[in-house]
Amino acid sequence: MQGYRWLHLRALQRGYVASQDTIRQLIKLFDPEGVELRRARRLRRRHYRNKGPNPLWHMDSYDKLKPYGIGINGCIDGFSRYVVWMEAYRTNNDPKVIADYFITSIARLGGCPERLRADRGTENGHVENMLVFLRRNHTDSFARDRSFVYGRSTANQRIEFWWGILRKQSAQFWINLFQTLQDDGHFSGDFLDKSLIQFCFLNLVQDELNEVVTTWNSHKIRPKAGHGVTGGRPVLMYTLPEMHGAEDCLKTIDLEELALCKEECTPKSQYPCDETVFDLCCLLMQEKGWDAPRDAFSAAELYLLLRNEILLNI
Template sequence: MVDLIECYFRIRLNNKEILGVLAQNHNIIISIRTLKRRCRKLGLFRRRNQTDIDQVIAFMQEELRGNSQMHGYRWLHLRAVQRGLVVSQETVRQIIKALDPHEVQMRQAHRLRRRLYTTRGPNALWHMDSYDKLKPFGICINGCIDGYSRYVLWMEAYTTNNDPKVIASYYLQCVERVGGCPERLRADRGTENGHVEGMQNFLRREHSDAFAGEKSFLYGRSTANQRIKSWGGILRKQSVQFWMSLF
C-alpha cells in the first residue's frame, strides 16, 4: 500500500482521488487521516521541496518556443508535472506572464491567431465540406474552394448533402466547368464523399507525380479545412436562390 500511495502522490492526485483509486482498484479502504499520516512518514509534502525556480523558468522558456500563444498555464503546469517538477499552477502562471506578456494578453482577449496555411499553387489542393446549420430549415449546403486562391469552386444548396450521388454531381460539374481535376482533394470522412473519392482517384490514376492515384484524395477533420472568408454572404445568396427555386 505504501508504494501505491507514493505512486499516486507522484502523479499529482489529490487526497480524495488517491482514496478513491485505492478503494476502487485495489480494495484498500482507509481514512483521509490515515492517508495524511502515511504521506508524512514517507516525506510526501505538496508545498515543500519545491523545484528550484531557475529550473522551472528554464523549462518554461523551452516549452514557449515556437507557437507559444497556444500554451496556457494549466497545460504548461501539466507538462511540468509530467517532467517531474514540483511547482504550483500559480507559480507557472506568474512565470508565463513575465516571460510572454503579449501572448498572455492575446489569450485573455480571445484573439488566437490561426496557423499559417501554405500550398504549392492553384489546383494543388481543393477543400470540400458541408454546412449543416441550416438543415433544420430544409437547406443543406455543400461547398468546395481552392486552397491556394480561396476561389469558390462550387457552393450548392439542396434538400440534402448526405447523398453521395448529389455530392458527386457537384464535383463532376465543377471538373467539366474548369476543365480538369485538382492534384489533391481534401474532405472529411462522411459517407457522402465516397463517390467523389473514387472519381478523383480514377481521374488521377495515370499521372506520374507524387499524388497520383489513391494519394490524390485525403481525409481530414472539417475543423482543419481552409476557411471561406465570405461564407456568410455566399450562404445568404444561395439560400435565397434555393427558396426562390421552390416557387
C-alpha cells in the same frame, strides 16, 4: 455583420460610388457594436502554403440550415481561396449529388486538382472514388490513392474559414428568419414544413449564395508577410497564377472517363422540394392569385399562406 471592405465592394457592384473610408465611417456611425464585435473575433491560424491553384481543394458541407430542410455543400481552392462551387439543395449528404457538383466543376475547368481534402462523411465516397479513378494513370507523387485526403472537418482550414464568412454575410440572416418562424409556432420540423421552406426559400438562398461567392471571388485579399499568404483577388489568382509567381497544378482528364463518371451522378432536381408538394403549392398559388416570392420577406408571407391553407384542408 459585414465589414467596410466587403460592403464597399458590394456597393460598387450595385452601382453606388463611395470611398472605403465613407463606408467605414457610416458603419462606425450606424453599427458601433458590430464594429467592436468584429474586432474581438480575430483568430490565430496556422500557416498555410500552396504552390499555386489546384494542388489542393477543400470540400465540406454546411449544416446550419439543415434543420429547416436546406443543405449547403461547397469547395474552395487552397491557394487562391477561389470558390469552385457552392450549392444549396434539399440534401447535402447524398454522395451522388455531391459527386455531380465535383464532376460538373472539373468539366467546366477542363481538369481536376492534384488532391482534394474532405472529412470522412459518407457523402464524400463517390467523389473520392471518381478522383482516384481519373488520377490513376498520372505519374506525379499525389496520383491514384494519394489524390484524396481525409481529415477532421474542423481542421479543414480553408473551407472552415469560408463558412465563417458565409455565416456573417448570409447564413445568419436565414437562421434568424427560420428560427423566428419556429419560435412563433409556424415550423415544426416535419416533412411538410421542410418541403414548404424548400419551395419558398431554396432558390432565394441559392441566389444569395451566388452573390456572396461572386463578391468573395472578386474581393482583394491582403498579403501577410511571413505567413505565406499571397495577396490578390481570388478569381485572378486562380485564373492567372503567373501574375503571382505561381503555377497551375490542374491535372488533365480523359473526356470519355469523365462521361462515365457523369453517368454515376445525380444532378439537382428541377423541383426545389418534393414533387407532390411542389405541384400542390403551384396549384394553390394559381387558385389564390399568390405571386412567386421576390425576397425573403415575401417568401415568408407565402410560406405562412401555403402552410395555413394546406393544414386547414388536411
